[in-house]
Structures are given as C-alpha cells and as structure tokens.
Amino acid sequence: MKFVIQRDQLIASVQDVMKAISSRTAIPILTGMKIDVKQHGITLTGSDSDISIESYIPAEEDGIVHVENIEEGSIVLQAKYFPDIVRKLPENTVEIEADSNLKVTIRSGKAEFNLNGQDAEEYPHLPKLQTDSSFKINTDLLKSLIKQTVFAISTMETRPILTGVNLKLENKNLTFTATDSHRLASREIPVTDATIEFQSVVVPGKSLNELNKILDDTEESVEISVTNNQILFRTKHLYFLSRLLDGTYPETSRLIPEQSKTVIHANTKDLLHTVDRASLLAKEERNNVVKLATNNNQFLEITSNSPEIGRVAEEIAVQAIEGEELKISFSSKYMMDALKAIENDEVKIEFTGAMRPFIIRPADGEPILQLILPVRTY
Known part of the structure; x- marks a missing residue:
C-alpha cells in the first residue's frame, strides 16, 4: 500500500474521523484509524461502536489532484500518534507506505516516521444502511x-x-x-x-x-x-x-399550553443581555434564578437577589405587554440558552401563570419553540 497526498487534505479528514475514536473502547483495534487506499481515492474510518465516521478524499476532483502514486491496500494506524505526526510534518505533501509486515513509513521532506500498523482485516465492518428509506x-x-x-x-x-x-x-x-x-x-x-x-x-x-x-x-x-x-x-x-x-x-x-394569559413582545438581544446581567449575582443559587415582573404596559423588571451577595434590578422597555400582570421566577441559564437559540430579532413570550411552563417563539411565527418551567421561590 502506498500513496502521496496533500497534507492539508489529510489533516482535515483525520480531524473529522478522530471525533469517532475513543481510547476507552472494549475492542482494541477501534483505538486505531483505518485507511483504505483505492485508485479512485482514500477512505479514512474511525469508530467507537456508538458513532462511526468515514471521510473520503478523491484522488482527483474538479481537475485538482489530491492523491497520486497510488498502490492499493489498507492498514490500521494508531490514532494516538498518527494525527499529531501528520499535523507536524514539514512539507505540503506526505508519502505513506505500508509493507507486507504492516510496517508503515510516513515521509515528508526530510522527516521520516516508522509506525507499526495493524491488519485492516481485523477492523469491524461498518453496517451499510439501505438508503431507499x-x-x-x-x-x-x-x-x-x-x-x-x-x-x-x-x-x-x-x-x-x-x-x-x-x-x-x-x-x-x-x-x-x-x-x-x-x-x-x-x-x-x-x-x-x-x-x-x-x-x-x-x-x-x-x-x-x-x-x-x-x-x-x-x-x-x-x-x-x-x-x-x-x-x-x-x-x-x-x-x-x-x-x-x-x-x-x-x-x-401535552406540555405545551394551549392558551396564554400574558404575552410579551420583546427585542431578543436586549432581553438576553438584561437576563445575563441579572444572572451575575445569581451564580451561588443552584438554579441561577432571576425574577421577571411586568410593570405597566411598557416595562419588565428583571431582578435577582442573593442574600449573601446582593441584589440587582433592571428595567427593560418592551414592544408590548398584553393580558394579566405577572411575576415569575426562572433559571437565567435556561432563558439565555433559549434566547440564543432563536435566530430572530424579536421574540414573543407567552405565559399562563406564575407556576406554569412558558413559551418563547420568534415573533415572525417561524416554527421554533422554547419552553421553560418556572422555579418556585419562597
């Protein structure tokens, strides 16, 4: 087995495949990376039996040659060493060669590494899924x-x-x-x-x-x-x-409430930053709890109180508040995660009471939904 390959191409594939390789596996050969060399290209494989990843590098694509001097074959290399070697090679091209005794030579410029390989026949076969479904x-x-x-x-x-x-x-x-x-x-x-x-x-x-x-x-x-x-x-x-x-x-x-009693329309970033600031003094609490209270029709008050540390309060202007007045406590982390996930400038938050789950959606009605359970505070 032998081939010459562009180093950058190889590094990119090796990094992808490494995400499936674990040193803690019951099957020793799975701590290695399998390399299959064919005339049309090279396939790298990694697996930890939960995840399996194959990355393919075509010999030639769109008139650009990635791999040359190909002699077909396959080998399993120790994933503990191979990625670091490839990353630190001096030149842009790498030559990899394996002999019949599974001895592997990796050359680049004046650098030469010799690694012991393992027999690729012993590597478990990945299931090939039927793709009609x-x-x-x-x-x-x-x-x-x-x-x-x-x-x-x-x-x-x-x-x-x-x-x-x-x-x-x-x-x-x-x-x-x-x-x-x-x-x-x-x-x-x-x-x-x-x-x-x-x-x-x-x-x-x-x-x-x-x-x-x-x-x-x-x-x-x-x-x-x-x-x-x-x-x-x-x-x-x-x-x-x-x-x-x-x-x-x-x-x-069935967790998602059908109707709401209070609806708030707010700017996503403004609300996120306000909750973030309020959470600064909520770190000691197990849940990083902050409180939200509606304050007439234009403002929300967001507060956090830790007796040993101090208190923070901030008023934030919102586009609209409809329905009943509301006081509710929730995890600032959950709220921030939810707001970050909504890639929209404005959010609509629907509440059905202080102890009921509330829903956050993009204001434009895109079907993204975030639901958070409030926290009891006494």
Whole structure:
C-alpha cells in the first residue's frame, strides 16, 4: 500500500474521523484509524461502536489532484500518534507506505516516521444502511436544527432517552425535539420531497454535537437514512453513522399550553443581555434564578437577589405587554440558552401563570419553540 497526498487534505479528514475514536473502547483495534487506499481515492474510518465516521478524499476532483502514486491496500494506524505526526510534518505533501509486515513509513521532506500498523482485516465492518428509506435536507439547515435543540437534552444518565434528540418526520414535516424535563426546545421544517415517515427516532445528543462540528456551512445537501437502530448522515465525502437510543420518548406535545394569559413582545438581544446581567449575582443559587415582573404596559423588571451577595434590578422597555400582570421566577441559564437559540430579532413570550411552563417563539411565527418551567421561590 502506498500513496502521496496533500497534507492539508489529510489533516482535515483525520480531524473529522478522530471525533469517532475513543481510547476507552472494549475492542482494541477501534483505538486505531483505518485507511483504505483505492485508485479512485482514500477512505479514512474511525469508530467507537456508538458513532462511526468515514471521510473520503478523491484522488482527483474538479481537475485538482489530491492523491497520486497510488498502490492499493489498507492498514490500521494508531490514532494516538498518527494525527499529531501528520499535523507536524514539514512539507505540503506526505508519502505513506505500508509493507507486507504492516510496517508503515510516513515521509515528508526530510522527516521520516516508522509506525507499526495493524491488519485492516481485523477492523469491524461498518453496517451499510439501505438508503431507499432516506430523505435530504440542506447542510446549513441541519446545523441550525441541531443548534436550536441539542442544548436542551438531559445530561443525567438516570433517564437515558432524554440524553438524545427526538426526530419525527410526518406529513413532509421534520421535527427535532429535546427536553431535560425542565425545559424543551423544538423546531420544525418542511421536507417537501420526503417519501418516508417515522414517528420517533432518538439520536444521542453527543452524536449530533460531533456531526455539527464536522459539517461545513454549505448549501449542499445531507442525505439522512434511518433504520430501527441506526441513523446515517451522508454528504459527498462524509459518512456519519450513529446508533439510536432505545426506549420511548415522552409525549411532549401535552406540555405545551394551549392558551396564554400574558404575552410579551420583546427585542431578543436586549432581553438576553438584561437576563445575563441579572444572572451575575445569581451564580451561588443552584438554579441561577432571576425574577421577571411586568410593570405597566411598557416595562419588565428583571431582578435577582442573593442574600449573601446582593441584589440587582433592571428595567427593560418592551414592544408590548398584553393580558394579566405577572411575576415569575426562572433559571437565567435556561432563558439565555433559549434566547440564543432563536435566530430572530424579536421574540414573543407567552405565559399562563406564575407556576406554569412558558413559551418563547420568534415573533415572525417561524416554527421554533422554547419552553421553560418556572422555579418556585419562597
């Protein structure tokens, strides 16, 4: 096996694939990175049996040669050392060669490294998903779906199903929902050419976070395929496979209040910054609690009080306050996360009372929804 490759190209692929490799795995060979060399290009593979990532570098694309002097073959290299070696090589091109005894030589300029490889035959085969049950969405849209929901997953392993994001595709609408039982984040988008439907698929939040880091902000599409226990995200040069979480995701639609008693229209950034300032003195409290009170029809008062530290109060002008007067306490962190997730200048917040969950949405009616449970304060 032998090839010569552009170093930058190799580094980019190695970094993507490393996101799936863990030093804590029951299968020793999975601590390595598999390299498959074919005449048409090179495939790097990493897996920790929860996530598997393949990154493909074509030998030539759009008239640009990325890989040359190819002799086909495959090898598994120690992921602990290989990425650092590649990153620190002196020249723009790298030559990698493996002999029949699995000894690997990496050359660049005057530098030469010799590594012991492992037999690629021993590397587990990744399942190839049938892609007839798939649909496509734009990469940048997928990234914003992840960003606007994944922060609300639970970090507690007590209810493993809540550590994932629930995906639902019905009537050509794709919905992402995440909840940790104190808050909920959800967004829906139309997928006009979807030919499949599924009720509830729960993808680990960790998988989606890694996927989000790897995907570029482009208009290109991602093909998503789902089976009963795995989900595959595929772009032109990337194959990202994740296991799904077992169990039944809770029915979240009944958490969402039907009517509201108080509605506030506010500037997203102004409100975010005000809550952020109020939270500065709420750090000691377990929940970073701040209080919101309506003050006639134009102002909100946002306060935080920690007896040992001090008190902060700020009045903020809002576009409108409709309905009943309101005093409510909530976690400043949850509120800030929710406001950051809404990529809109103005928000509409609907309350149904001091002890009921409240909803934050973009003012323009886009189907993004953030729900927060208030905190009891005595």
